[in-house]
Amino acid sequence: VADEPDRIQIYTQNLRYWQYKGQPVLLLGGSKTDHIFLAEGLKEHLDEIATVGANFVRNTMSQREGVDLKPHKRLPGGKFDLDQWNDDYWKRFANCLQWCHERDIIIQIEVWDRFDFSREHWEISPWRPQNNVTYSGQETGFASAYPIHPWRDRQPFFHTIPGMERYNGAKSDLIRKHQEQFVERMLAESLEYPNVLYCMNNETSTDPRWGQHWMKFIRKRAAQKGVTVYCTDMFDDVWKPKQSTKLRLAFDDPKMYPYLDVSQVNSRTFNEDQWNNIFWIGQQREKHPRPLNHTKIYSDGQFSFGTGTPIDGVERFWRNLIAGSASVRFHRPPAGIGLNDTAKSCIRAARKAESRIPLWEVRTAMNLLSNRETDEAYLAARPGEKYLLYFTDGGSVALDLTRHSRTFDLRWIDVSSGKWGQTAALTGGSKVTIAAPGKAGWVATILQR
Known part of the structure; x- marks a missing residue:
């Protein structure tokens, strides 16, 4: 376990930024995928990232890949055992942590992604009762299909915490038991490394108590290990920040949310409207100053949820920096430019700017x-x-x-x-x-x- 002063933490001289190995650090990133630990050619891709001056990657603990890249062991009959692990999945995760550490790349883990547990991804999920030997639909209350877009929050997987709307007693407790086993397995690898931040969800629309449970869980395990970690959550409705009650909750609770991932501010709005939103967020955090992270900047595809074009992405990148954000990363294709030539030039330009004017000094x-x-x-x-x-x-x-x-x-x-x-x-x-x-x-x- 790395010494505490060397771990990623809030910069003592300016609480709006990060420090790593005792020095202030601006986090810039772009990559070809979100679940980067499962990418083929990962070591070469991390070299490519580091060469252009990037030092920040997003890592969703993906459960949406093919059956051979699930976290749980697949038995000879084709079903999964949730009490056994897929060694390949976890070896890839361990390699990613090590290789990022060797390159001074900060890795922001997203523990859960709602898209992994609905529609086509649920069909092949180890967590689906029909796909495992561990529990049944009757024991858990899981349906065989969840065809509705996950923003509607119909999946009981995300309601296993007592007091939540769809908490269902012993059925939810059984699911949570295996969820906790999964997070324990993740932490067995990640807590050893000093270059890790934790975000509970990808653009969640679930009751914040879900994410808060996992933040408390991770902090407790980290404390038992003798280290401090930084956890937060990413709320879907931050694209309309003034109306987001969840963002207001996070503003007012810096102990629970010591940094804020505001990635969704980079969707649906453009030009000065996007600036007005991120500037307003920056103003609101001044009551309790802390880093603003953007683990994804939508920047391509012109999808209906406002991803825009590469030009929009570059502009969002720079507006976020000028507004005092601590990290900016281009989203992966097709909703972002990843680490294409435009992204590389933008990152190089930002490093040149930082070399003359450290962002934490303005x-x-x-x-x-x-x-x-x-x-x-x-x-x-x-x-x-x-x-x-x-x-x-x-x-x-x-x-x-x-x-x-x-x-x-x-x-x-x-x-x-x-x-x-x-x-x-x-x-x-x-x-x-x-x-x-x-x-x-x-x-x-x-x-x-």
Whole structure:
């Protein structure tokens, strides 16, 4: 078990960011899949991720793969035994943890994904009574099919905690027994590593008591191991944050939710509307400052739930950074750009920006911009010292340097290529017009000379 100071934890000098191995760290990511531990060619893909400057991956504990990649052992007759494990599944998980650790990649685990337990995925699930030798439908109350979209929360799998709406006494307790065995098996591998964050669910619409049970369970096991871990949940309705009672619950309970995964803010809304949502979330967390994580930024496919295009994804990536987010990761295809060339350039550009202006040293400062069109530009700054200015698609704005009569050095970064651009000197003492070198995304890093 790694020493406590080296583990991923909240940065002591700025509670909105993470630190790892005692140093502040900005988490950037993109990958070809979410259940990354089951990916073929994983070691090479992790090398590819690290080479572009990314250090953050999402890992759903997937139960949706083919019958040979389930967590439980499949018996010769074709059915599963929920009291035995599939060694291949868990060996892949152990390898992923080790290889991420070797590359200083932070891995955010999602313990449960509602999509794994409904529709076509339920048909081949080890948890479906017809597919295992461990229990029956009568013993658990499980139906043979759950054809409705899982956001409707009809699956009793997610109601096994006493007090929940569909909690069903001994039947739910039997399911939870095997759920706890699964989580125990996961923790037997993951608690050994310092580079792991825990998120209970993928975009859950279930009663928060479900996720809270698993956060308490994981923290208790971690404490028995002598380590501290960070757990949270991801709520589906964060795309409309002002109306989300679950997000409000998380805002008001920093002990239960020491960081917030707000990935769903990256769906359904675009342009300045998306900015308004993430900026509002950033304002609300100031009562109890903590990291905002985006383990998925929708960025392709133009699906009906608002994934948008690659351009939308890049813009969301940068707006989230300017708004003070601690992690940003492009969602996998087809609803995201994963780690394609656009994503790689964007990540390289962000690392260049960070090399001149660490994000934990600046705060959102939109009040310093004028002559700005809607969604044209976004600013984070430490006034008088450093300014990080992002243009979505070229343009020009006025930056207020009235109170700072000194010289500043500007260096451009081309978001599309991830390369450095032109340099210039700015003279303070007034509002200075700054024009991007061209169309598409550009970042200006401005430092006091």
